[in-house]
Amino acid sequence: MGSINEIKASExxxxxxxNEKAQEISDAVGDGLAINALSGGVDSSxxxxxxxxxxxxxxxxxxxxxxxxxxxxxxRIAELFKQLGVHVEILDGRKAFFSALKxxxxxxxxxxxxxxxFYKDIFGKLVKDSGAKYLLQGTILTDVDxxxxxxxxxxxxxxxxGIDPEQAFGYQIIEPLVQLRKDGVRKLxxxxxxxxxxxxxxxxxxxxxxxxxxxxxTEDKISVVRTATSIVEEELSSLGAFQYMAILHEDRVTGxxxxxxxxxxxxxxxxxxxxxxxxxxxxxxxYEILYKLANRIVDTVPGVVSVxxxxxxxxxxxMEAI
Amino acid sequence: MGSINEIKASExxxxxxxNEKAQEISDAVGDGLAINALSGGVDSSxxxxxxxxxxxxxxxxxxxxxxxxxxxxxxRIAELFKQLGVHVEILDGRKAFFSALKxxxxxxxxxxxxxxxFYKDIFGKLVKDSGAKYLLQGTILTDVDxxxxxxxxxxxxxxxxGIDPEQAFGYQIIEPLVQLRKDGVRKLxxxxxxxxxxxxxxxxxxxxxxxxxxxxxTEDKISVVRTATSIVEEELSSLGAFQYMAILHEDRVTGxxxxxxxxxxxxxxxxxxxxxxxxxxxxxxxYEILYKLANRIVDTVPGVVSVxxxxxxxxxxxMEAI
Numbered sequence: 001m002g003s004i005n006e007i008k009a010s011e012x013x014x015x016x017x018x019n020e021k022a023q024e025i026s027d028a029v030g031d032g033l034a035i036n037a038l039s040g041g042v043d044s045s046x047x048x049x050x051x052x053x054x055x056x057x058x059x060x061x062x063x064x065x066x067x068x069x070x071x072x073x074x075x076r077i078a079e080l081f082k083q084l085g086v087h088v089e090i091l092d093g094r095k096a097f098f099s100a101l102k103x104x105x106x107x108x109x110x111x112x113x114x115x116x117x118f119y120k121d122i123f124g125k126l127v128k129d130s131g132a133k134y135l136l137q138g139t140i141l142t143d144v145d146x147x148x149x150x151x152x153x154x155x156x157x158x159x160x161x162g163i164d165p166e167q168a169f170g171y172q173i174i175e176p177l178v179q180l181r182k183d184g185v186r187k188l189x190x191x192x193x194x195x196x197x198x199x200x201x202x203x204x205x206x207x208x209x210x211x212x213x214x215x216x217x218t219e220d221k222i223s224v225v226r227t228a229t230s231i232v233e234e235e236l237s238s239l240g241a242f243q244y245m246a247i248l249h250e251d252r253v254t255g256x257x258x259x260x261x262x263x264x265x266x267x268x269x270x271x272x273x274x275x276x277x278x279x280x281x282x283x284x285x286x287y288e289i290l291y292k293l294a295n296r297i298v299d300t301v302p303g304v305v306s307v308x309x310x311x312x313x314x315x316x317x318x319m320e321a322i
Numbered sequence: 323m324g325s326i327n328e329i330k331a332s333e334x335x336x337x338x339x340x341n342e343k344a345q346e347i348s349d350a351v352g353d354g355l356a357i358n359a360l361s362g363g364v365d366s367s368x369x370x371x372x373x374x375x376x377x378x379x380x381x382x383x384x385x386x387x388x389x390x391x392x393x394x395x396x397x398r399i400a401e402l403f404k405q406l407g408v409h410v411e412i413l414d415g416r417k418a419f420f421s422a423l424k425x426x427x428x429x430x431x432x433x434x435x436x437x438x439x440f441y442k443d444i445f446g447k448l449v450k451d452s453g454a455k456y457l458l459q460g461t462i463l464t465d466v467d468x469x470x471x472x473x474x475x476x477x478x479x480x481x482x483x484g485i486d487p488e489q490a491f492g493y494q495i496i497e498p499l500v501q502l503r504k505d506g507v508r509k510l511x512x513x514x515x516x517x518x519x520x521x522x523x524x525x526x527x528x529x530x531x532x533x534x535x536x537x538x539x540t541e542d543k544i545s546v547v548r549t550a551t552s553i554v555e556e557e558l559s560s561l562g563a564f565q566y567m568a569i570l571h572e573d574r575v576t577g578x579x580x581x582x583x584x585x586x587x588x589x590x591x592x593x594x595x596x597x598x599x600x601x602x603x604x605x606x607x608x609y610e611i612l613y614k615l616a617n618r619i620v621d622t623v624p625g626v627v628s629v630x631x632x633x634x635x636x637x638x639x640x641m642e643a644i
Contacts, residue, residue: 290633308630
């Protein structure tokens with residue numbers, strides 16, 4: 001692939017784009033089989049719809065339950081796509097992911113462990129078993145930019161890093177969204193008939209809740225950050241922010257509970273205003289909402305005594321913590 | 323000492339209180355010598371003035387430079403008291419403190435190391451050399467409450483913990499402010515002729531900037547948190563908050579600098595509205611000030627890529643992080 005021609009959201013003709021990409025997918029796959037992984041985010045949801053337009057039942061869509069997703073996510077997303085006529089198969093990969101993550105604290109090593117488990121252990125095996133030679137994937141231009149710049153290794157960018165997925169994993173990757181940024185994908189997802197809860201959904205990182213745990217990832221910590229995430233999504237969804245999240249820190253701070261010292265954990269909240277994720281500013285969340293959020297979290301989430309709100313702009317901050 | 327009779331700020335007759343306490347100090351010390359350590363906070367400043375009223379030159383006041391103070395603090399405070407007619411001797415204790423703190427990460431162990439270095443190594447020696455048998459100290463009622471409750475071990479509360487300072491350190495402790503809370507001490511400090519920058523000064527913890535570093539304390543980390551503290555005090559002093567601070571975390575987060583990934587540190591800001599430190603609420607700092615503060619910190623403070631603002635009420639949070 002040479003340099004990528006960006007298509008700005010304002011210039012995106014969704015009908016023409018859908019027809020063109022469906023044709024390209026159809027031409028590439030021929031009468032073979034393709035496979036894709038749906039996470040429920042807007043990118044992979046748009047790719048799933050686009051792929052099913054192009055290939056119908058010859059696209060096999062899997063939802064990999066890696067154990068580091070939001071509460072009830074696999075079942076909810078499968079049900080939603082069922083109503084759109086798309087069958088999604090849920091695969092339980094929890095053991096493989098937690099065992100790969102065990103003891104890792106470096107963010108890049110954690111991302112790498114998730115990538116390897118996803119593509120090699122789980123997806124590689126799936127593709128071999130299915131006979132599919134093609135993997136459809138929701139890489140967008142911002143992922144490519146950030147990987148090339150060395151800011152963050154996205155889980156789905158291989159070519160730019162000089163990795164041949166066919167050689168490494170046994171299949172070819174098709175990335176129909178790679179000319180778009182997030183705002184373009186949202187417009188496309190709406191045109192593809194996805195409901196607003198998907199096309200306006202805040203981005204969720206590739207490494208999912210594992211990206212929201214500082215230090216080593218365990219099932220307990222994922223459970224803590226999952227509960228905090230539910231609360232944050234409930235309290236902040238009405239603000240129309242680009243993305244919002246809860247991050248569990250490893251550092252501990254002093255709190256007090258029932259009049260006694262309680263040395264506990266801290267949850268960091270982030271909520272971003274952004275158009276396309278390249279630059280972002282912390283949303284001016286009303287203080288009454290922040291107080292309420294903090295109270296709910298310290299009351300509900302085991303071991304948490306303190307809640308902060310990130311007030312740094314991107315750059316130099318990133319949207320995710322790791 | 324039995325139970326302590328609290329004197330509320332609203333009930334405090336400062337003239338009567340000053341006369342009564344000066345008399346008590348004078349009676350206790352007789353024609354001997356007393357000694358006290360001035361940190362520049364409102365409590366130790368009020369005690370210094372009260373002690374000099376009672377004892378004149380027979381109170382020796384020292385400022386221990388422990389290396390974990392604000393920028394330029396020792397010289398500034400000595401100069402301020404000079405103008406009030408009180409001679410303050412600065413003692414360089416930096417080596418002793420950093421060597422005692424080396425490698426300690428547990429908050430209680432850090433506090434204990436600072437206490438031991440202060441009272442035993444530095445003050446114990448000073449008292450012996452001076453022949454003084456009495457130490458004047460600015461313990462207030464909130465310190466006693468929190469120590470008894472086991473929330474936080476204050477550096478200056480011995481009797482409540484069953485420690486006899488005469489036996490342990492070779493001197494007796496006089497605590498003239500122990501019936502007051504912070505608001506009462508401020509009223510007293512004003513009545514004692516201290517300038518507003520002292521009587522309205524935000525509280526500063528006993529372990530100073532070492533309480534603002536999560537994990538092991540080093541000179542480099544103290545320098546980082548000292549620079550951040552200067553910026554925070556500049557930007558927040560006009561808000562009239564009870565206390566405000568910068569805390570350096572040990573956890574690292576991903577940022578970007580010059581288009582490249584920068585895995586760096588996070589500074590947590592806290593700014594409290596409170597009457598007497600028993601309960602506190604995060605000040606509703608205008609977002610434009612928070613953005614400006616975050617920008618100044620990530621631009622100026624080496625290695626810092628991210629800034630958060632604490633939004634948890636006390637309780638269950640504490641005002642300080644460790």
